[in-house]
Each structure stands twice: as C-alpha cells, then as structure tokens.
Amino acid sequence: MARGRSRNGRGRTTRGRLGWLLRRVVVVLALLAFIPAALTLLYRVPVVHPISTLMVKDLATFAGYDRKWTSLEDMGTLIQYSVMMSEDGQFCSHGGVDWGALNTVINDALSGEAARGASTIPMQTAKNLFLWQGRSFIRKGLELPLALYIDVILPKHRIMEIYLNIAEWGPNIYGAEAAAQHYFGRSAKNLTRRQAALLAVTLPNPHARNPAKPSGGLNRLAANIERRAQRAGGYVGCLKR
Known part of the structure; x- marks a missing residue:
C-alpha cells in the first residue's frame, strides 16, 4: 500500500x-x-516612428544605422508608386494577405516548381517590425495573422509610410530617404522615375543589388517597374489623402 x-x-x-x-x-x-x-x-500615432528588429540588432551590436524618417507627403509619389508596383501591386485591394498569390505559390511548391515570393507590404512590415529575417515556415506562419491585424488597425497610407521608413536598402541603411541620399545624393522627393524604380527593385536583395551601379538585369527590371508606376492609376488610390 x-x-x-x-x-x-x-x-x-x-x-x-x-x-x-x-x-x-x-x-x-x-x-x-x-x-x-x-x-x-x-503605431497609429503619426509622431511615433517605429524601428525594425534589424535596426534594434544594429543598435545592440553598436553598428548604428542611417535612417531619416520622412512622411509620405514629404517623400513624394514616385518612390511610393514604384515600391508598390514592385512589391505588392494589389496593396490597396487586399486585406493584408494576397490569398490568390499565396495559393499560387503553395500550388507551385506542391508541384515541385521553383518558389516565388507572395509577401505583401503588410506581411513585410510585420516581419520587419516584429519578427526575424530568413526563410522559415514558422516565421511565415506568424507573418500572416500579424499582417491581417496590421491591415485592420493601421490605415493603408500609414502602413506604407512605416514600411518605406523601416525597409532595409543596404547594410545599416533603412528607409527611402536615407537610401535616396546614400545612393543618389538627393532626397526621395527629388528622385527621377528611373532612380525610384531602381530603389524599388533593390528591395528583395539589398545586400547584393546596388541601385547606383545597376547591372543590365536590374536596369531591365527597373524599366518595367517605371512603366508600371506611370500607369498605376487606381491601384494606388489608397495612398492618396
């Protein structure tokens, strides 16, 4: 017992x-x-200027970073339209996740085809603000609810403003204004159409692509985005205030 x-x-x-x-x-x-x-x-409050997890890492390692927070109004439309047409053409119409594009990527992966990106600007904003870099199913799974929540809580123009001020454009370079000054020696508002397009197509791989010294392939991508940005029309309606 x-x-x-x-x-x-x-x-x-x-x-x-x-x-x-x-x-x-x-x-x-x-x-x-x-x-x-x-x-x-x-982050709904306009005077709050968020920083990304990468920027936190740069501070923690004493590397520092270059970021000059700039409102959308002071940034000009060329960089906004170029980034939207390059990164997320349906930004104004989806609710944080482009389910059609995501389903296509999943089907392609199941069929053994090469992986393509389906990250929206809200998803990338969620990753930059709250998550880690690198590819993993866990991180992507966390991105989805965060992107949906961000899209509900923040107006579209605020999401774009935050994204364009925290996106990495090179080692220790964050935001469109710092990138424009670093690569082209001018403010984001004074970029030419081609310069704005070159900055936009640099975003997927800012450590390997240099918008100031573009390869032939990068120039071709930029030319395509430049044309799309000029014809953006109703696609960018949510950015107008």
Missing part, C-alpha cells in the same frame, strides 16, 4: 509540474502576442 501511494504521489507531482510548465508557456505566448498587438495600436 505504501508503495502504491508513493507511485500515485509521484504521478501527481509529475502532472503538477507539467501543469505548471503549461501555464507558464501559455503566459509567455500571451505576452508575446500582446507586444505586437499593443505596439501596432501605438
């Missing part, structure tokens, strides 16, 4: 420890979910 009671006692102790651990995990997950939820609400 004593031996049976001892085994039962150990079982209750084990279950108690598992219950304690499970409660702690739930609390940690709730806190992790609360942080981006609360910060996104704070």
